[in-house]
Amino acid sequence: MLPVKVVMADDEPGVMLLLCSILSKLEGALVVGTAENAKDTIKLTMEQNPDLAFLDIELPDMKGIELAEKLRDIKPDMAIVFITAHQEYSLDAFKLYASDYILKPIDEERVKSTFLRIYKMLEISKKSNTSSYTKPSRISINLGDERIFIKLNEIFYIERSGRHTLISCTNGKFKTRQTLQELEKYLGKMFFRSHKSFIINTDRIEKIVSFPNSSYCEVKFNNCEDKALLSRDRISELMKYSDYNV
Structure with missing residues (x-):
């Protein structure tokens, strides 16, 4: 190392x-x-x-x-x-x-x-x-009496909120006590740490909206009303996830 x-x-x-x-x-x-x-x-x-x-x-x-x-x-x-x-x-x-x-x-x-x-x-x-290890295509979340399985390509974003982490996906939101750092180990290459409190699925991004005099941008997703945050100094790194930028 x-x-x-x-x-x-x-x-x-x-x-x-x-x-x-x-x-x-x-x-x-x-x-x-x-x-x-x-x-x-x-x-x-x-x-x-x-x-x-x-x-x-x-x-x-x-x-x-x-x-x-x-x-x-x-x-x-x-x-x-x-x-x-x-x-x-x-x-x-x-x-x-x-x-x-x-x-x-x-x-x-x-x-x-x-x-x-x-x-x-x-x-x-x-x-x-x-590692060359191929990551799984889904993760599982324990919800007390039941365990749900979430396909990675169905996740919009993951947000740290207080002591919990919220996973927003196509069939709703789910809460876990795992930290963002712990979850990152099991996510695919399309996931990006956009902010200290957010991980976003780059394949689901529709557009990024910036605001004057703000250190953050908003990330909007296809078929999702919620938004995630993107730190301005992370924009150039995010652009590497696109094949072509103009």
Whole structure:
């Protein structure tokens, strides 16, 4: 596996120096940039395409959770680890965005174990993406007393909503507790992560509607009234799913 590219953001230089020192001793870790504010972190992410970010929960220009949202818009599958001096921050908020959180003062063993866990997770994900294994043509969802089978070509989009994931398809909507990242492993090549909260079936797209001064576009589907979101910085990647663009 290629090295895990890491960025970090903290307005305390000593914290970043310590993190850099710890990660430099770990095989597979490659720190590609550090920043003391959210603006520079966003720029770093766009330039370096990192796999993992260590984020202070309190930055001078933005809250860490808000920054995590913006980074996920740029790279939806990025792993996030929050760094905080305040144990009282809501763990529910962390769970929405983070792979882990680390309390200050920084504990070296905690950083090591967190990185190794994320490294293994990313390694498994990349192996599954590059495997020659032919994915099945349908998935099954457990609905309590019954299990339904959904053909992949009948899915319009999949949306993460709160603690659940909604699968919108030709015969209705179905709810599951599986995350988008878990479901992605079983979807076909026509599925695309358009936004941190959406996976869309590119074969079902009818049109994309953009709005002035918005960071998002709406995706409309054939024979479906609902819409999905597409981050503007993902448009060029989505265009690769078309044979011809003018």
